[in-house]
Amino acid sequence: MAKQNQENQESSSFFAGVYQIVAQIPFGKVISYGQIAWMLGKPRAARMVGWAMRRCPDGLPWQRVVMADGTLAGGPYADLRRELLKAEGVAFLPDGRVDMDACRWELFRTETPQK
DNA sequence: ACATTGACCGGTT
DNA sequence: AAACCGGCCAATG
Structure with missing residues (x-):
């Protein structure tokens, strides 16, 4: 009965979880798809x-979502997103990638401080 | 109902 | 270093 409703925020729809997490990304931070998953x-x-991002719901800062390597995803919009992130104060590498090392959101940096 | 595709990721070859 | 592959789940034809 009421139990089913309880799941609608964490497990019910994968997408819903994605939207919520992305919506919580602080200013000037980025996250990888895998991290969200x-x-x-x-x-x-x-x-x-x-997949959820491609649907592009309203008010979702999908621009802060990048690949695990810091490469900008988003197909044809990848180049545009670079500008947006830059405008947010995100650090970029000379390769055109996001500096995940400085802007990775919600990550336990207990591992590989220098590897 | 089945097959194909899709803003990816990490491990192998 | 580059290419390939399997995995995850949902939407589309």
Whole structure:
């Protein structure tokens, strides 16, 4: 009965979780698709996250969502997003990638401080 | 109902 | 270093 409703924020729709997480990304920060999937309990379902993004819901700062390597995703909009992120104060590398090392959101940096 | 595709990721070859 | 592959789940034809 009421139990079903309770899930509608964490497990009900993968997408819903994605939207909420992306919406919580602080200013000047970025996150990878895999990272989002990771939070939702599906470390391998990064594709689903991208799928949800492609649908592009309203008011969702999808521009802050990049690939694990810091490469800008988003097909034809990738170049545009670089400008948006730059405008947010996100650090960029000479390769045209986002500096995940400085702008990675919600990441436990206990690992590989220098590897 | 089945097959194909899709803003990806990480490990192998 | 580059290419390939499997995995995850949903939408489309």
